[in-house]
Amino acid sequence: MKQILGKWCFLLLSLLSGFTWADHSDGIDQVRIDGSVITVYGHFPNLAETRVLFGAEDAPYRLEPKITNSSVRAIELQLPFQPVPGRYKLTIRELGAPELELAITIGDAGVSVLALNNMEGAGEGAAEAATAESTAPLEVINSCRGAAEICDSPALMEVDSPFCSAVADFDPYRGSQAITIDGTQDLYLDEAYTIEARIFTKGYVRSGILVDKYSGNGRGREYRLSVNREGLLRGWFSVDGTLNNIRVLYSRSPVPKNEWVHVAATFDGQFMRLFIAGEMVAEQAMRGRPAQLGYQNIAIGGNNCCDGYYEVFNGLIDEVRISSTTRYQESFTPPSEPFKPDSATLLLVPFDEGGKNFGLVGGAAELTDFNRIVPCADL
Numbered sequence: 001m002k003q004i005l006g007k008w009c010f011l012l013l014s015l016l017s018g019f020t021w022a023d024h025s026d027g028i029d030q031v032r033i034d035g036s037v038i039t040v041y042g043h044f045p046n047l048a049e050t051r052v053l054f055g056a057e058d059a060p061y062r063l064e065p066k067i068t069n070s071s072v073r074a075i076e077l078q079l080p081f082q083p084v085p086g087r088y089k090l091t092i093r094e095l096g097a098p099e100l101e102l103a104i105t106i107g108d109a110g111v112s113v114l115a116l117n118n119m120e121g122a123g124e125g126a127a128e129a130a131t132a133e134s135t136a137p138l139e140v141i142n143s144c145r146g147a148a149e150i151c152d153s154p155a156l157m158e159v160d161s162p163f164c165s166a167v168a169d170f171d172p173y174r175g176s177q178a179i180t181i182d183g184t185q186d187l188y189l190d191e192a193y194t195i196e197a198r199i200f201t202k203g204y205v206r207s208g209i210l211v212d213k214y215s216g217n218g219r220g221r222e223y224r225l226s227v228n229r230e231g232l233l234r235g236w237f238s239v240d241g242t243l244n245n246i247r248v249l250y251s252r253s254p255v256p257k258n259e260w261v262h263v264a265a266t267f268d269g270q271f272m273r274l275f276i277a278g279e280m281v282a283e284q285a286m287r288g289r290p291a292q293l294g295y296q297n298i299a300i301g302g303n304n305c306c307d308g309y310y311e312v313f314n315g316l317i318d319e320v321r322i323s324s325t326t327r328y329q330e331s332f333t334p335p336s337e338p339f340k341p342d343s344a345t346l347l348l349v350p351f352d353e354g355g356k357n358f359g360l361v362g363g364a365a366e367l368t369d370f371n372r373i374v375p376c377a378d379l
Helices: 002-010 126-132
Strands: 011-014 028-034 037-042 050-056 066-070 074-078 086-094 100-107 110-115 166-170 179-181 193-201 208-214 221-227 232-238 246-254 260-267 271-276 279-285 298-300 315-323 345-349 372-375
Touching: 037 086, 050 074, 193 208, 193 221, 208 315, 221 260, 232 260, 232 271, 246 271, 298 315
Parallel strands: none
Antiparallel strands: 011 028, 028 037, 037 074, 050 086, 066 074, 086 100, 100 110, 166 315, 166 372, 179 298, 193 260, 193 315, 208 221, 208 298, 221 232, 232 246, 246 279, 260 271, 271 279, 315 345
16 A cells, blocks of 8 residues: 555646647546646646635535645645545636646556536537537546656656665656755855766756755855756866866766766766766866855755746656765765765755755755655655
8 A cells, every 4th residue: 555655646647649739638647646736738728717626525514725836727726635545636726717626546556537517618608519528528637747658767766775765855847846955055166176966867957956056146155066958967167266267078968867966966066977877978178166255055956046947857866975085086885885975075965865964054945835844665
């Protein structure tokens, strides 16, 4: 039973045969269930006049979950509990539109869904069309955000892996924002450092940030490690806080997708080097050191300088470590055990104990409604 509840945490329930948006329908396109978070995708033009109800099928009344995020294309709901095996109903009531209702069943055999009245159009005939399909079971796809090959990856599902007691989960298409590490404004880097993490990349996006110290507004740039839209690992630092004086290096090859890999950027005062899965994939002579400005806290998985979901990484991040020493200067065998703090560990966030920081600088992670630390048993 525990395995069933775990697997349902990343379940995408497709209400159509594909994953396309229904731009001209008033029905539900997809439903994603993430533990106690349910996201309903469709077309909701009157959000101010929309109510959502959820509860057990035989309950005398149903609760009205908190709407934590919404747009005309999606409504995100936060339940006060994670549903246990049983039968549930989810109803969307929108002013001037037909009521939409789903029947969700969680049992030993998995999860099944029925669209009881998923309207596909307005006007006469729409109700009849919906009624004809109201009792048809909907296709249930075990998938992490719609990509079956990700969920089926042995590396991701191996709970004994050092990558995977718990991980930080980011999805730029869902509304993830950076995880901020409190009290790290003064986490300065000098002429020797290492920034590293274990990552599972689900897709390449514009400047998908892994670790960042950047205040925005044209000032406060210190250092960053990211994966760009071509999949190249990118390390840089600014010597004065501006883009005019940055030292930047790109990997020669992309970061692999859909598998766990260790990535690192190092600097020894003379050379910056990049490593993917222990292989040195870039090296360049550089002079200078990162600016030491202290305007902003460390951000993981995105950029915390600006509003919105800017430059959010698409995937999972684990074992983030920043060190005041150059740990790697040539190709090496990637670490196979969780990192342990030492005298050179400025920051270490393994996510196994929530957002606890085991380093010498800063406090714990600050989470928002959009940040998630996910137990690997639930992946």
